[in-house]
Amino acid sequence: MIEADAKRSIIRMFHVHHNYGTKKALIDITLDILKNDFVFLTGPSGAGKTTLLRLLYLAEPVSEGQVLIDGMNLSRVPRQRIPLLRRKFGIIFQDYKLIANRTVFDNVSLVLEAAGKKRRLIQKRVNGVLRLVSMEDRQAAFPPSLSGGEQQRVAVARAIVGDPKIILADEPTGSLDDDSSESIMKLLHGVHIRGATVIIATHDKTLIRKTGGRVLNLRQGRLEGSSIIEKHYDNSIF
Numbered sequence: 001m002i003e004a005d006a007k008r009s010i011i012r013m014f015h016v017h018h019n020y021g022t023k024k025a026l027i028d029i030t031l032d033i034l035k036n037d038f039v040f041l042t043g044p045s046g047a048g049k050t051t052l053l054r055l056l057y058l059a060e061p062v063s064e065g066q067v068l069i070d071g072m073n074l075s076r077v078p079r080q081r082i083p084l085l086r087r088k089f090g091i092i093f094q095d096y097k098l099i100a101n102r103t104v105f106d107n108v109s110l111v112l113e114a115a116g117k118k119r120r121l122i123q124k125r126v127n128g129v130l131r132l133v134s135m136e137d138r139q140a141a142f143p144p145s146l147s148g149g150e151q152q153r154v155a156v157a158r159a160i161v162g163d164p165k166i167i168l169a170d171e172p173t174g175s176l177d178d179d180s181s182e183s184i185m186k187l188l189h190g191v192h193i194r195g196a197t198v199i200i201a202t203h204d205k206t207l208i209r210k211t212g213g214r215v216l217n218l219r220q221g222r223l224e225g226s227s228i229i230e231k232h233y234d235n236s237i238f
């Protein structure tokens, strides 16, 4: 890989394997994701999509091969630097993972509080992102009183409030109806337009055809190559 490419990469994996006991979840994964890429990670259930994302945000240890995030080798990151590294990521899950007994505002502001930001800045940033996801009117609500689509919009706000370089979304539309899925995809695309690298794990091929983007295809733990899917303009959502 030439130097110019290395500078444009934000995530690199070299010959990464991951096992759960004797189960081989990822086999010899080598890939390169560029800064500001908009990438789908796809493949059937059990292909290893979630495992791959979990390795990236350090929820699983890298036991074989190398993972570089923004030039940092995850196998060599001292334990005390892990929280700092995690701040490079905003993460979105299929089941939202909001805190049920905290308000919408608090769910989003906790990220900035953990990062030690000042109250005035927190107020401003949280208001800004809640407006972006059209949830500013519901900031005092508790997550269980919201629809799935609304909860996922709050989760998007939480993922982006710290202005992370990388957004990882694991089946973000897996529990949503078509309209809500569309609004989540529009938000993720907007985050990409504003400069972040966005990686979306999904088994939903229709969703990919609606948006277009680079596609990494996993099958039984192996990367089966990448392709660019052109969006279908007749049903495009952007």
Ligand SMILES: Nc1ncnc2c1ncn2[C@@H]1O[C@H](COP(=O)(O)OP(=O)(O)O)[C@@H](O)[C@H]1O
Residues within 6 Å of the ligand: 020, 021, 023, 024, 025, 043, 044, 045, 046, 047, 048, 049, 050, 051, 052
């Ligand atoms: N914690 C775990 N313990 C054992 N096996 C696991 C665990 N998590 C995932 N697996 C297995 O690893 C493989 C990949 O899983 P996963 O990464 O969740 O795939 P995907 O997200 O593509 O559905 C599957 O065969 C799954 O059953």
Ligand SMILES: [Mg+2]
Residues within 6 Å of the ligand: 049, 050, 051, 170
């Ligand atoms: Mg999964």
